[in-house]
Amino acid sequence: MRILGIETTCDETGVAIVEDGRKVLSSIVSCSVELHKKYKGIVPEVAAREQVRVIIPVLRETIYNFKPNDIDAIAVAVGPGLVGSLLVGVETAKALSLVWNKPLIPVNHLMGHIYANWLMQNSKLPKFPLVALIVSGGHTDLLLMIDHNQIKWLGGTLDDAAGEAFDKVARILGLPYPGGPEIERLAQQLTTDKKQLTLKLPKPMIDSNNFDFSFSGLKTAVVNLVHSSQFIVHSREEIAYEFQQAIVDVLVSKTIKAAGKFKAKSIIVGGGVAANKLLRSRLTVHGSQLGIPVRFPPIELCTDNGTVIASAAFFNFKPVPPEKIQAQPGLYFS
Numbered sequence: 001m002r003i004l005g006i007e008t009t010c011d012e013t014g015v016a017i018v019e020d021g022r023k024v025l026s027s028i029v030s031c032s033v034e035l036h037k038k039y040k041g042i043v044p045e046v047a048a049r050e051q052v053r054v055i056i057p058v059l060r061e062t063i064y065n066f067k068p069n070d071i072d073a074i075a076v077a078v079g080p081g082l083v084g085s086l087l088v089g090v091e092t093a094k095a096l097s098l099v100w101n102k103p104l105i106p107v108n109h110l111m112g113h114i115y116a117n118w119l120m121q122n123s124k125l126p127k128f129p130l131v132a133l134i135v136s137g138g139h140t141d142l143l144l145m146i147d148h149n150q151i152k153w154l155g156g157t158l159d160d161a162a163g164e165a166f167d168k169v170a171r172i173l174g175l176p177y178p179g180g181p182e183i184e185r186l187a188q189q190l191t192t193d194k195k196q197l198t199l200k201l202p203k204p205m206i207d208s209n210n211f212d213f214s215f216s217g218l219k220t221a222v223v224n225l226v227h228s229s230q231f232i233v234h235s236r237e238e239i240a241y242e243f244q245q246a247i248v249d250v251l252v253s254k255t256i257k258a259a260g261k262f263k264a265k266s267i268i269v270g271g272g273v274a275a276n277k278l279l280r281s282r283l284t285v286h287g288s289q290l291g292i293p294v295r296f297p298p299i300e301l302c303t304d305n306g307t308v309i310a311s312a313a314f315f316n317f318k319p320v321p322p323e324k325i326q327a328q329p330g331l332y333f334s
Ligand code: KG4
Pocket: 010, 135, 136, 137, 138, 139, 162, 163, 164, 166, 167, 178, 179, 180, 181, 184, 271, 272, 273, 274, 275, 276, 277, 302, 303, 304
């Protein structure tokens, strides 16, 4: 089965055709991040206008070598996301479904991040039950997946998402948006002899008896540090390094705890922060100590695109009549 997936929840416009949930036949992504850089964060109105401008060219390029008969169904990310951006993809998908007479599957954008792990054709499928960590710009969640369609939400952030914390701390340190890769780069610049740091930042909720997260205290600790006389003592590289250590420690500790408790056969990670090298290496090491394989998508599939939406729809094939589908900016896990 070939599914056309559409993703327009934020600043990426992604359209893709995926066969049987695993094989990418065509995928085009356009990203408006450069337009937002001068504002040091996403401006919803700018993102929505850019979605309107590029959706048809991106769609046209994706389906260039295909005819409507080559496609069996349409999938679209219906939320969570920015309402103006979401509407562009959702209404485009509804029109295509109607005109081509194809089933339409609404997809939770966050599930798309998880299904990036099914798009690696040359590797084995993740084994159930599994623990999934979603770490994106807007969300941080831990899920238990007994099977496709059998999902239990274990916990999530009480305030800032992991990516949001990276972005805000980057901004405090005078780095451009998006902050995650910038913090990672700065932390890597810390020379080995300086890694015996005296600076210690909090690791919020690391020992709490649940699977929730909180990163705003960590961000505030960096704000206070930058505004104190200590800022002269500690370099920006040192702060970036210690911040990254703290956030990764919390994410790894909670994920490993969940995997142990629920006897997971695999751990999978998705979302923009899954591109972080320290997170990738630390979680892999801790997982292997427990004998649990840890999977991360290739870097290009960590961020938003249409392939992951098509894959999620294939493994959870529940079509809905177009007139019943709406953009759901606040969609979460029920
Ligand atoms: O999943 P995503 O593309 O967008 C949302 O759905 O929110 O994630 C974007 C987030 C941004 O906050 C960005 O700073 C973060 O992912 N990010 C990273 C890295 N690359 C992107 N965070 C840490 N380390 C990275 N290498």
